[in-house]
Amino acid sequence: MSPVSRGFHGRHRARGVDPGRVPPGQYVTTDFPVLSAGPTPRTPLESWTFSIRQAGETAKSWSWQQIRELPSEAVTADIHCVTKWTKLDTSWQAVSLDVLLGQVQHQARYVRAFCDGGYTANLPLADVTGGRAWLAYGYDGAPLQPEHGGPARLLVPHLYFWKSAKWVRGLELLAADEPGFWERYGYHNYGDPWREQRYSGD
Amino acid sequence: MTQTSYGPDDGTLDGNAIGGLLRELFGTEMTTASGTCATCGYTAQVAQALVYLDAPGAVMRCRACAAVLAVIVRRQATACVDLEGLAALDYPPPSS
Ligand SMILES: [Zn+2]
Numbered sequence: 001m002s003p004v005s006r007g008f009h010g011r012h013r014a015r016g017v018d019p020g021r022v023p024p025g026q027y028v029t030t031d032f033p034v035l036s037a038g039p040t041p042r043t044p045l046e047s048w049t050f051s052i053r054q055a056g057e058t059a060k061s062w063s064w065q066q067i068r069e070l071p072s073e074a075v076t077a078d079i080h081c082v083t084k085w086t087k088l089d090t091s092w093q094a095v096s097l098d099v100l101l102g103q104v105q106h107q108a109r110y111v112r113a114f115c116d117g118g119y120t121a122n123l124p125l126a127d128v129t130g131g132r133a134w135l136a137y138g139y140d141g142a143p144l145q146p147e148h149g150g151p152a153r154l155l156v157p158h159l160y161f162w163k164s165a166k167w168v169r170g171l172e173l174l175a176a177d178e179p180g181f182w183e184r185y186g187y188h189n190y191g192d193p194w195r196e197q198r199y200s201g202d
Numbered sequence: 203m204t205q206t207s208y209g210p211d212d213g214t215l216d217g218n219a220i221g222g223l224l225r226e227l228f229g230t231e232m233t234t235a236s237g238t239c240a241t242c243g244y245t246a247q248v249a250q251a252l253v254y255l256d257a258p259g260a261v262m263r264c265r266a267c268a269a270v271l272a273v274i275v276r277r278q279a280t281a282c283v284d285l286e287g288l289a290a291l292d293y294p295p296p297s298s
Contacts, residue, residue: 037257039208039268047205082258116206118270162258182258186275186282199277 017088021078023193026086033085034147037181041116041146041167048151050135051170052104053114059104059173064151067135070095075134077157079164080193093138094155097128100135101171108173112180113154116167121180122189123156123163128171132158135168160191160198208268217248220260223274224248227281228293235293241269243289 017028051061062070075092112122127133136155137144144150149166156163162182183189188197196202217233224232233249244266251271252263259275264287271287285291 033256035256035258036211037254037259037261038263038270039214039252040211041206041208043206117208117268182275185259185273185284186277187258 021088022086023080024196025198026080026084026193029085029087032087032090032148033081033083035081035083035161036147036166037119038117043116043151043167045151049169050100050152052100052173053170054104054106054108054173059106060100061170062100067095067137067152070099072138073134075136075155077155079157079161082160082162082187082191082193082198086193090157091140092134092136092155094134094136096131097133097135097154097171098131101125101129104173106173108175110174110177111171112174112178113165113168114170114172115165116169119165119167119181121154121163121165122174122178122183123159124177124190125173127159128156132156158192160188160193162187163191215253215255217251217253217262219253219255220262220274221249223260223276227274227283230294232293235291237271237288237292238290239264239267239269239271240287240289242267245290 022028045064048064049061050067052059072093072095075094076089078088079090080086109125110122111125111128112120114120134155135152137152139148152168153166154164154168186200188200188202191197221233235248236245237248238245242264244264246265250265252265254261259273261270262272264271269287273284275282
């Protein structure tokens with residue numbers, strides 16, 4: 001464990017950290033814990049695609065090469081895991097979901113991310129547009145490693161990190177909300193760390 | 203079609219890692235219970251399953267096809283136990 005998170009004030013206040021950046025019930029860590037609900041998938045980049053699906057059909061699909069040719073951004077964000085760690089100032093290379101969703105005609109109000117390994121996570125469309133969500137393929141100046149969700153994962157830092165689905169392969173556009181993996185098993189449907197929405201009913 | 207392969211990851215746990223938790227929830231020893239995967243039909247003892255604990259809950263997966271067999275989420279005094287991925291789970295009655 002990092003000594004930084006065991007300061008004089010206890011682990012909820014790491015030294016030099018603005019407490020206003022740490023949501024309730026979270027502690028700051030400097031390492032990057034690996035959380036996985038299944039085996040690490042390995043998909044060759046030649047056969048990897050990212051797709052947007054609508055009404056059971058693929059509305060748009062990009063190859064790895066095509067994703068890499070889209071404009072990307074360097075994103076710095078604080079991330080908050082429901083298992084109570086918060087990591088500040090993480091740096092990512094990522095394509096805004098505005099860029100991807102902007103290439104599809106739709107009237108969806110929700111999306112559900114789907115991933116290698118069968119993992120899913122649901123999000124309101126409003127939370128993945130407006131510059132608040134990305135498809136991330138770089139972390140800390142290097143390609144995103146498989147244990148952290150590489151080759152690409154969602155990055156939705158304003159919600160608990162389970163919403164930032166690892167090994168993501170696409171988004172399903174939905175008119176009505178449908179729960180994802182953890183949301184089905186009792187976790188909060190929305191997952192705002194600042195309102196401590198860990199479990200259903202919080 | 204995609205050619206995704208999975209694991210094997212170093213340090214993946216097996217069903218023994220949730221033996222205590224299952225005993226608490228079912229009131230009996232469960233690692234020797236026999237579970238059948240609803241996805242592929244593979245049958246094995248619970249002890250043989252793949253288990254992931256570094257996650258918001260405990261996830262038990264089929265050793266043959268990696269499909270989710272069971273998910274257990276604990277929240278203070280209550281536990282949400284989902285066995286949807288199991289076609290069958292045969293275990294001895296709780297000992298009294
Ligand atoms: Zn199976």
